[in-house]
Amino acid sequence: MISRLGLRFVALGYLALLLVFPVAMVFARAFQDGVVAAWQAVTTPEALHALWLTILVAAIAVTANTVFGIICAIVLVRHRFRGRNLLDAVLDLPLAISPVVVGLSLLILYSLTSPVGAWLAQYGVRIVFSTPGIVLATIFVSLPFVVREVMPVLREIGTEQEQAASTLGASPFQIFRMITLPAIRQGVAYGVVLTTARAIGEFGAVSVVSGKISGVTETMTVFVADRFQNFDLVGCYAASVVLAVIAIGTLLLTNLFEPREDR
Amino acid sequence: MSIAVCNVSKRFNDFVALDDVSVEAPTGSLTALLGPSGSGKSTLLRAIAGLDDPDSGQIIISGEDKTGMPPQRRGVGFVFQHYAAFKHMTVFDNVAFGLKIRKHPKDVIRKNVNELLELVQLDGFAGRYPTQLSGGQRQRMALARALAVEPQVLLLDEPFGALDAQVRQELRAWLRRLHDDLNVTTILVTHDQEEAMEVSDRIVLMNHGRIEQVGGPQDLYEDPASKFVMEFIGPVNRLGDTYVRPHDIEIQLSANGSTSEATVENLIYLGFEVRVELALKDGRKLWAQVTREDARQLDLEGGKQVHVRMVHSRVFDRANEESPAEDSL
Numbered sequence: 001m002i003s004r005l006g007l008r009f010v011a012l013g014y015l016a017l018l019l020v021f022p023v024a025m026v027f028a029r030a031f032q033d034g035v036v037a038a039w040q041a042v043t044t045p046e047a048l049h050a051l052w053l054t055i056l057v058a059a060i061a062v063t064a065n066t067v068f069g070i071i072c073a074i075v076l077v078r079h080r081f082r083g084r085n086l087l088d089a090v091l092d093l094p095l096a097i098s099p100v101v102v103g104l105s106l107l108i109l110y111s112l113t114s115p116v117g118a119w120l121a122q123y124g125v126r127i128v129f130s131t132p133g134i135v136l137a138t139i140f141v142s143l144p145f146v147v148r149e150v151m152p153v154l155r156e157i158g159t160e161q162e163q164a165a166s167t168l169g170a171s172p173f174q175i176f177r178m179i180t181l182p183a184i185r186q187g188v189a190y191g192v193v194l195t196t197a198r199a200i201g202e203f204g205a206v207s208v209v210s211g212k213i214s215g216v217t218e219t220m221t222v223f224v225a226d227r228f229q230n231f232d233l234v235g236c237y238a239a240s241v242v243l244a245v246i247a248i249g250t251l252l253l254t255n256l257f258e259p260r261e262d263r
Numbered sequence: 264m265s266i267a268v269c270n271v272s273k274r275f276n277d278f279v280a281l282d283d284v285s286v287e288a289p290t291g292s293l294t295a296l297l298g299p300s301g302s303g304k305s306t307l308l309r310a311i312a313g314l315d316d317p318d319s320g321q322i323i324i325s326g327e328d329k330t331g332m333p334p335q336r337r338g339v340g341f342v343f344q345h346y347a348a349f350k351h352m353t354v355f356d357n358v359a360f361g362l363k364i365r366k367h368p369k370d371v372i373r374k375n376v377n378e379l380l381e382l383v384q385l386d387g388f389a390g391r392y393p394t395q396l397s398g399g400q401r402q403r404m405a406l407a408r409a410l411a412v413e414p415q416v417l418l419l420d421e422p423f424g425a426l427d428a429q430v431r432q433e434l435r436a437w438l439r440r441l442h443d444d445l446n447v448t449t450i451l452v453t454h455d456q457e458e459a460m461e462v463s464d465r466i467v468l469m470n471h472g473r474i475e476q477v478g479g480p481q482d483l484y485e486d487p488a489s490k491f492v493m494e495f496i497g498p499v500n501r502l503g504d505t506y507v508r509p510h511d512i513e514i515q516l517s518a519n520g521s522t523s524e525a526t527v528e529n530l531i532y533l534g535f536e537v538r539v540e541l542a543l544k545d546g547r548k549l550w551a552q553v554t555r556e557d558a559r560q561l562d563l564e565g566g567k568q569v570h571v572r573m574v575h576s577r578v579f580d581r582a583n584e585e586s587p588a589e590d591s592l
Contacts, residue, residue: 160347163314164405166334168361168412178360182351223334 025243030237041227041235042242046215050223051242053131057206057219058199061138065195069146074180076147077154094143102140103208106133129211134219137205142198146191153187154180181217189254196250200243264290264448265324266311271320273306273472280306281317282472288416288450288465293442294457296452299470299495304452307469308418311450312339325415340409340447344421345402348393354380354404355389361412369402379407382441400431410445417449423458435462436495460484461555468492490579500549507576512551514561515570522570527563539563541571 030038041047076088094102110127111116120127127133161183165175181188203221212215218226220243227236266288273281281303288294296304309315311322313334321330329337349357357473358379362372380386383403393401402422409417423431439462442449453459459466468475468483475495476488478573487493493506500507515522522586524544531538537558539551551571553561561569 108365160343160345161349163334164341164347165349165360166409167312167314167337167339168408169335169364170360171335174364179349185351 023160024176026237026240026244029233030241033234038238039233041232041238044235046218047223047235047239049215050218050220050239053134053218053219054200054243055246057131057138058196059133060135060141061199062192062195064139065143066146066188069143069191069195070150070184072147073150073154073184077215078159079150091144091147094141099137099141099202099204099206100208103137103205106137106140106205106209110136128209129213129215129217133209134206134217137209138199138202141202141205142195145194145198146188149194150184150187150190153184157183193250193254197247200246266416266448266450267321267323268311269321269323271307271310271317271322273303273310273315273317279472280499281310284320284469284472284474284476286467286474288448290448291446292465293439293449293451293463294465294467295463296450296467296469296507297456297459297495298454300454300477302469302473303472304454304469305420306472308420308450308452311337311416312341312418313337314341338415340414340417342402342405342409342417342419342422344424346393346405346425348358348401348405350393352397353384353389354391354393357393357404358411358541365412375411377406379411382410385405397430398426399434402426402434406441410447412449417447417453419449419471421452421454424453437572438462447573460496468495470495487577493577493579502547502549504578504580505573505576506579507573509538509550509551509552511573511575511592512541512549513514513565513572513574514541514557515572516561518570519572522572525569525571527565527567527569529565530558530563536546537563541569543571 013071042051070092072087074086076091107128108114110120110133112118112121112128117127120142125132127136149263157180161179162175165179166172201221202219203225207222207225210219210222212221212222212226214220214226224236224239224243227233227239268284268286271281271284272279282410284303284307286307296307298304306315310317311324313329313332313336315488316331321328321556323329324337324339334341349360352360358376359372362375367375377386377389380389383406385400385407388400389402390398393404396404402425405515406419406422418439419438423434426434436460438451449496451459451463464479465477466480466483467477470491476483478486483492483496487496490506493499494501498509500509500512518524525541527539528542528548531540532555535555537553537555539558540548541551542548549571553563563569
């Protein structure tokens with residue numbers, strides 16, 4: 001009994017000290033000058049633009065990584081081809097490489113002095129110091145989550161249900177829509193949550209490629225850092241609270257994806 | 264509605280799964296593909312369904328060449344060993360799946376599905392999910408799902424393999440009756456010779472990707488074409504090249520010209536039947552199957568000296584050719 005209590009104390013204490021306490025501090029600091037001050041701090045044009053840009057970038061990155069993540073997972077699990085193991089290993093690259101390095105590599109690749117950047121500039125496409133660069137950086141760092149969540153689920157469900165559907169007359173697309181997708185739904189949902197959290201929270205790569213232009217290329221995390229450096233602590237903490245609320249909201253959303261038969 | 268397989272071969276890397284197999288299943292028949300694991304029986308069934316593509320040969324269903332066609336266009340119903348239930352759908356939606364794909368009107372679907380659920384004795388289970396059903400119920404649901412699209416042929420891949428003995432026994436008898444009612448040309452894959460003999464009217468016995476023998480259950484038992492058939496269908500004693508069924512060994516108390524001396528080593532009572540384990544004078548072992556009544560009349564017990572005679576035996580030499588049986592031990 002004592003050891004059980006002790007174990008619980010360690011686990012909860014660890015969570016409280018390292019997780020709950022710092023987040024609670026942010027909330028407390030954000031509202032130290034009252035709700036009105038906090039509200040005003042996050043409704044300035046710069047803050048609203050940063051929020052809008054964060055949501056836009058996250059939406060694009062999550063959509064792209066979900067669609068391509070499901071395709072990648074199917075190819076990696078169901079297909080046998082040369083280089084499959086290599087592709088599998090490359091997928092974890094975004095987790096291994098520091099985001100700052102990712103940002104720098106994008107900067108080198110797409111800057112106006114590089115061949116690629118110069119070629120794109122001819123057609124009026126600008127990647128670095130603008131939204132496309134932020135989107136590319138965010139896609140890069142949040143790429144593995146959907147693939148990694150979907151792959152084990154795909155392996156577990158096997159191919160018999162899909163084969164059964166094919167003998168019943170379903171086309172490959174119908175099989176995907178009516179059998180495969182519902183079966184991997186939970187994996188996809190969890191992958192989307194992780195991707196969203198990563199996309200919203202990304203700082204390193206984005207701060208490098210965005211150029212941190214206030215009101216133009218500032219995302220929420222860059223905005224938080226900017227406020228902090230300008231000694232606007234209320235603005236900094238209030239923006240942090242907004243980020244935390246979005247993350248918690250995403251987590252709650254996944255509960256909608258719980259499998260029906262368990263309800 | 265017949266099925267014809269012509270010269271079908273299939274390799275998986277170095278493994279020859281099907282070696283130039285030709286076989287037919289006549290309209291309305293219930294054919295069992297029987298054989299040990301790795302004999303190619305499942306591969307053959309999957310080739311007929313279009314789930315595996317053979318390397319060469321033709322698959323003809325109802326006179327139509329279906330070789331190379333996807334499963335969707337073969338008009339087959341397929342039942343898997345592990346049910347392949349659509350886990351996120353209710354029993355009703357599972358059975359309705361093929362009809363929804365074919366865009367039948369809703370009221371027609373409801374009527375058909377309810378009739379099918381009654382047929383497989385699952386009426387009242389329509390709203391349940393597969394995880395809430397027993398193995399036997401899931402397999403009946405899978406069968407109803409396959410029957411819903413009115414397939415030309417029904418293919419069953421070890422359908423009772425994952426069920427326990429009693430349920431398996433019940434479902435065999437039920438499947439036999441169902442087939443008699445519906446008369447859909449059916450092929451059943453099984454490794455269980457008893458199941459094949461009990462359910463089917465024709466058995467195709469396979470080994471190493473080839474067909475050993477095709478015939479009725481009685482033909483295979485009484486007139487095996489090879490020693491493999493002899494050994495696979497029913498129990499057998501092997502003495503050199505001589506094969507004898509345990510019930511073809513007669514035990515007598517007195518010697519005559521055609522008997523050999525033997526010692527009773529052990530008696531195993533299996534209800535009506537008694538298994539008598541015997542040792543010949545030269546040390547070779549065999550066992551005989553006698554009735555309880557015979558065992559009592561002969562007063563059999565361990566250690567008793569008896570005389571045995573082979574009523575009927577077969578000799579297969581090394582080349583697997585049958586030669587005239589000799590009646591001596």
